[in-house]
Amino acid sequence: MQLRKDPITQSWVIQADAGDGLEKSEVCPLCPGHEALTPQTIYEYPYGSPNWQVRVIPHLRPIYQIEGDALRRAKGIYDTMRNLGAHEIVVEHPDHHLPLSRQPDEHVAQVIRAYVSRVADLKKDRRFRYVTVFRNQGEPAGQDFEHPHTQITATPFIPRRVGYELRSSQRYYQLKERCLICDILKQELVEQERTVEWDDLFVAFCPFASRIPYETWVLPANHLDAFEEDLASWERQLRFARFLKSVLGRLEAVAPAYHLVLHTAPNVNARFERSGNWQTLADDYHWHFEILPVIPSKSKSYGLKEVYYNSLTPEDAARELRRLVPAGSKP
Numbered sequence: 001m002q003l004r005k006d007p008i009t010q011s012w013v014i015q016a017d018a019g020d021g022l023e024k025s026e027v028c029p030l031c032p033g034h035e036a037l038t039p040q041t042i043y044e045y046p047y048g049s050p051n052w053q054v055r056v057i058p059h060l061r062p063i064y065q066i067e068g069d070a071l072r073r074a075k076g077i078y079d080t081m082r083n084l085g086a087h088e089i090v091v092e093h094p095d096h097h098l099p100l101s102r103q104p105d106e107h108v109a110q111v112i113r114a115y116v117s118r119v120a121d122l123k124k125d126r127r128f129r130y131v132t133v134f135r136n137q138g139e140p141a142g143q144d145f146e147h148p149h150t151q152i153t154a155t156p157f158i159p160r161r162v163g164y165e166l167r168s169s170q171r172y173y174q175l176k177e178r179c180l181i182c183d184i185l186k187q188e189l190v191e192q193e194r195t196v197e198w199d200d201l202f203v204a205f206c207p208f209a210s211r212i213p214y215e216t217w218v219l220p221a222n223h224l225d226a227f228e229e230d231l232a233s234w235e236r237q238l239r240f241a242r243f244l245k246s247v248l249g250r251l252e253a254v255a256p257a258y259h260l261v262l263h264t265a266p267n268v269n270a271r272f273e274r275s276g277n278w279q280t281l282a283d284d285y286h287w288h289f290e291i292l293p294v295i296p297s298k299s300k301s302y303g304l305k306e307v308y309y310n311s312l313t314p315e316d317a318a319r320e321l322r323r324l325v326p327a328g329s330k331p
């Protein structure tokens, strides 16, 4: 596998070789008792217990390789890089059939704690410019395993969409000396047309220019740029776990398959980061989770996703999601 940079859009593309990818196996490698089928444990809770509740391991078929350097090269106008990075799996629960949204609050908080711990740890590695957490839930979303799990990647580049957000937030800050996402939140909370759920700490809403039906963002009500710093305490982890569960419960009632992705501050200590790139980052960027449902019958891709065509307005989506009782909650 190799990383290639598109000289026009500046985005990095993972170029897989034939034969890369995961074969589906009969036994679930993520189930308790099958630890021998997986690489060595990176993190587990409780630590050292054969009855682990949450476990982090290297991905069985990693897209990125942890050893060595990026070896950035150019051949004429074309840039390539080794597929340097980290690719991990968070096994969210020992139970093969218990999705995150139905796990107990304290358990989900332990999953969040595992995310926080891994993101903080990977950011110490100065070879990596960006660390993220994502879930592909359901077959249509391209899940790697049936077993409830999340993936974590660390990369020597900043993904393109996050790059857009960072530059846009920085420009807005230069003009107004305010955080763009804080201003969006303020307006959403006043208008109450696209908000799905909110409390004193967190907000979920369908963005004004939603790309797909039921696109939902989940984010802290108060400003912070880095996920792992904001959710460092058990108290915040537990409150966020409850909030996320509730939002996922609503969404799963209409869209059982979805992508969930963390957008957070890049690694400011990365080796190749130009100093001065992120001077106002702490004030201008606001971390968030984006949930992008996969609804094949309702979304039609237009022009290969160059222009999004969304068949459902975010106002209607939010109204429906507000009314829905989260699937995991007791009546």
Ligand SMILES: [Zn+2]
Residues within 6 Å of the ligand: 028, 029, 030, 031, 032, 095, 096, 146, 147
């Ligand atoms: Zn399993």
Ligand SMILES: [Zn+2]
Residues within 6 Å of the ligand: 179, 180, 181, 182, 183, 222, 223, 224, 284, 285, 286
């Ligand atoms: Zn903000």
Ligand SMILES: [Zn+2]
Residues within 6 Å of the ligand: 165, 263, 288, 290
């Ligand atoms: Zn985002």
